Amino acid sequence: MENKQPVDYIIVGQGLAGTLLSYFLLLDNQRVIVLDYPHEGRSSNIASGLVTPVTGRRIAKSWRFEELSQFAKQTYQSIEADLGIKIWHERSIVRALHNVFEENEWARRSGYPEFQTFMNDTPDLTDIEGKIQPPHAWGELLSCAQVAMPLLVETWRTRLVESGIFFEENIDYQQIKEENGRVIYGQWSAKKLVFCEGARVVVNPFLNHLPFLVTKGEVLIVRIPSLPSQRILKHKLFLVPLGNSLFWVGSTSHHEFEGMAPSTAARVWLVQELEKTLIAPYEVVGQLAGIRPTVADLRPFLGLHQEFSTLAIFNGLGTKGALLGPFFAKQMVDFLLGKSGLEPEVDIARFENDAQIGHFFRK
Ligand SMILES: Cc1cc2nc3c(=O)[nH]c(=O)nc-3n(C[C@H](O)[C@H](O)[C@H](O)COP(=O)(O)OP(=O)(O)OC[C@H]3O[C@@H](n4cnc5c(N)ncnc54)[C@H](O)[C@@H]3O)c2cc1C
Incomplete structure (x- = not known):
């Protein structure tokens, strides 16, 4: 261990999760290195990055939308100022309603006070008329955003490379060791190694018991x-x-x-x-x-490995990484730095044993 370079955190994977986690750790003056290998199927590089107040045919409200989207906007705009790029684009979504069922659902929801602020029943269609097949009816969702995820990840990588803390490496799980309360990997020794591998977590022998449904x-x-x-x-x-x-x-x-x-x-x-x-x-x-990297109960995965406390995870951003990522990356950093705990709903301890996982899948 004497020859190892000491850092505070090793982050494995630099998609959106590893990007935001390293951003908040560096903001808190932590010594970080990031290891990433551009595997086929990585998600952040192809995502559209939509942030929407409601989802699905039944127009269900997104979980904690107001709180999470406000934090997301602040975070992306701070990163924009730091990197000199545009990431957060506020846009509405013009939505086709294909039949009477969808039209009724829209009308029912837009009647509720908490939905009214982001549902417009009479969108202006002049710019798309004659270009799009006319559906049964139209609605417009307001308060949406598009996060330029590929641009964010690529530009942040350049920043990490310039800072000398990014290494392109496909990590070998067998080479991770714990010694005297520190984690050792390659030339480094750290307080913790945080896995942010997206869907490839399913081949991680330390974490593949978690109920991902990628x-x-x-x-x-x-x-x-x-x-x-x-x-x-x-x-x-x-x-x-x-x-x-x-x-x-x-x-x-x-x-x-x-x-x-x-x-x-x-x-x-x-x-x-x-x-x-x-x-x-x-x-x-x-x-x-x-x-x-979707999860059976549609909540992110944050926390420490039960047996190896130098290993941690920040993953499970699922279909809503753009909305969930900033808030929970910050929560994970505050947890790692001992400033606050994790919310039970996102802590991997909710699936702490096989029996609970089995129970979940039987439900
Ligand atoms: C088609 C599509 C559309 C989407 N649309 C939206 C959307 O509109 N809005 C939204 O919020 N989300 C959307 N998402 C989801 C979004 O992409 C994810 O929530 C988010 O990008 C996940 O980020 P991540 O960092 O966890 O994973 P990833 O982006 O997959 O990053 C993981 C990184 O870890 C690397 N890695 C893995 N294993 C190793 C290893 N052993 N060693 C080194 N590196 C490793 C991978 O190569 C990769 O670079 C969409 C996804 C897809 C596929």
Whole structure:
């Protein structure tokens, strides 16, 4: 251990989770190193980064939306100022209502006072008329945002590289050791090693007992020159503006899948759905696939390993990393620094033994 370089924290994985965790640790003057390997299927590099107050056909309110989105906005805007890039884009979502059921759900929800502030029943459609297949009806979701996740992760990586604290490495779990209350990996010795590997956590022998239910998502990148790019469109698919007439179009969602690479079946399905959406001419210019680190109970995973207390996890951001990431990265950092505890709802201790995990899956 004498020859090892002492740091406070080793972070494994630099997607959104590792980015935000290292950001808050460095802000608190901690000595950090980040190890990341660009595995196929990483999620942050392909996500659209939407932050929405409601989700799904039943228009359910996002968990703790006001509190989490306010914290997210503050955090992304602080990072924007630090890195000199634009990450947080406030946008509305023009949403197609495909049948009477969806129209009724919309009308019912928008009647509730706590939903009224972000639901517009009479959106202005002049800029999309004649370009999109007309659905049964339309609504507009306000108070949404689009976080430029790939740009954030890439720019933060450059910052870490320039600071000499980023190392491209596919970590070998067998080489992690605990000695005298510190964790040893490679040339470093640290107080804690925090795993932020996204969906690849399923091959981590220290953590693969946790009930992840990872989901593959595939998207197309499509050029649609005549479509305006101020708002996001949700018709058969999401059409999210990327600039230069390009749109992120997606996505699929499958718990069972073969391989991490983009598939022909997904491409065919996405193009079919796009045909049902667009009247305007378009050109498919790319296809991407990623694996979402989704968790059985839809809550993040924060905490310490039960047996090896130098090992920790910050993961399980699921389908809502852009919203959940900042608040829970800060909570994780405060916990690591002994400033506060973890909320039981996100602590991995909620699945502390196999019996509880088994019970969860039987429910
Ligand atoms: C199609 C799609 C659409 C999405 N849309 C949205 C959206 O609109 N809004 C939203 O909030 N979220 C969305 N998400 C989810 C979002 O991408 C995730 O919540 C978030 O990016 C997860 O970040 P992460 O850092 O945990 O994982 P990742 O981004 O996967 O990062 C993990 C990193 O760890 C690295 N790694 C893994 N194992 C090792 C190892 N052994 N050694 C070294 N490095 C390792 C990986 O290569 C990767 O770089 C979407 C995801 C997909 C796939």
